[in-house]
Amino acid sequence: MRAMFEIRGLSKRFGGLQAVKAVDFDLAEGEVVGLLGPNGSGKTTVMNLISGVFPANGGSIRLGGRRLDGLPAHRIAKEGVSRTFQLVRLAPSLSVRQNVLLSLSFGARPVSGREAERRADEALSRVGLEGVGDARVPDLNYIDQKRVELARAVATRPRLLLLDEWLAGLNPTELRAAIALVGSLRDDGATILLVEHIMEAVRALCPRSIVMRAGEKIADGPTAEVLNDRRVVEAYLGGAAHV
Ligand SMILES: Nc1ncnc2c1ncn2[C@@H]1O[C@H](COP(=O)(O)OP(=O)(O)OP(=O)(O)O)[C@@H](O)[C@H]1O
Numbered sequence: 001m002r003a004m005f006e007i008r009g010l011s012k013r014f015g016g017l018q019a020v021k022a023v024d025f026d027l028a029e030g031e032v033v034g035l036l037g038p039n040g041s042g043k044t045t046v047m048n049l050i051s052g053v054f055p056a057n058g059g060s061i062r063l064g065g066r067r068l069d070g071l072p073a074h075r076i077a078k079e080g081v082s083r084t085f086q087l088v089r090l091a092p093s094l095s096v097r098q099n100v101l102l103s104l105s106f107g108a109r110p111v112s113g114r115e116a117e118r119r120a121d122e123a124l125s126r127v128g129l130e131g132v133g134d135a136r137v138p139d140l141n142y143i144d145q146k147r148v149e150l151a152r153a154v155a156t157r158p159r160l161l162l163l164d165e166w167l168a169g170l171n172p173t174e175l176r177a178a179i180a181l182v183g184s185l186r187d188d189g190a191t192i193l194l195v196e197h198i199m200e201a202v203r204a205l206c207p208r209s210i211v212m213r214a215g216e217k218i219a220d221g222p223t224a225e226v227l228n229d230r231r232v233v234e235a236y237l238g239g240a241a242h243v
Pocket of ligand 1: 017
C-alpha cells in the first residue's frame, strides 16, 4: 500500500550549508510521528520544505500521490497541509474568530460567510476556546494564543498537520493540557508530524519518531527504541542536551 505522505531524497542547501541531506520517510494515514534532533539538525527546515516556505534543492514530497514540491505555500495549503509555527504568528488587531476565518479562506476547500463562521467556532471549541471568538488576540494568555494557532491549523481539516514546537514555552499544567489536546486530535484520526524538544510530550504522543543530525536522518522507528539508539544518544550528547 502506498503511504499517504512520502518524502524521497529531500535536500536543502543554504549557501555552503547542507541543512537537509537526502531525507526519506513515509507517513501512514492517522500516524503521529515525532521529528527530533539537536538544535540546527534540520527539523524546522524539513517542515518549511513540506509547507513551501522555500523550495527544496532536490527530492520529492507527495501527499496522497500528488507532488507538493515546487508548489507555492498557498497551493500546498490547498492540497491539505497546515502548520503551526515555532513562534505564535497571529494577527493581533483581529479578533480570535477573524484569525481563524483568515486561515479558512486559504484552506483546501475555501468557505465563506455563515458556513465559515460556523467552521471557525467549531475549530475554536475543538481546541478548548468555546465562546472566545470575539476576544482580541493580545488579551489572551500564551497557551490560549497557541490554541488559536492550532484552531487555525485544524479549521481547514488538513490531511497533514505540522506542529513545530507547538508545546514549547508552556508551564507544567499547561503542558499537560496541551498534550491532552494533541492526543485528542490523534484520537480523531489526524495525521501529525511534530517537531518537539519536550521528550515527555514525544513519549506521550508519538508511537514513532524520526531523528535528524546535521541534516541527515539517523533513526526512524518506535520512539522508545529510537531514544535508546546509540547514534541518537551520541547526537544529543554532541549537540544540545535536550533529551
Ligand atoms: N533561512 C535560512 N537561511 C540560512 N540558513 C538557515 C535557514 N534556516 C535554517 N538555516 C540553517 O540550517 C540549519 C538547520 O536549521 P533548522 O532550523 O532546520 O534546525 P532545527 O533542527 O529545526 O533546529 P532547532 O531545534 O534549533 O529549531 C541550521 O544550521 C540553520 O542555521
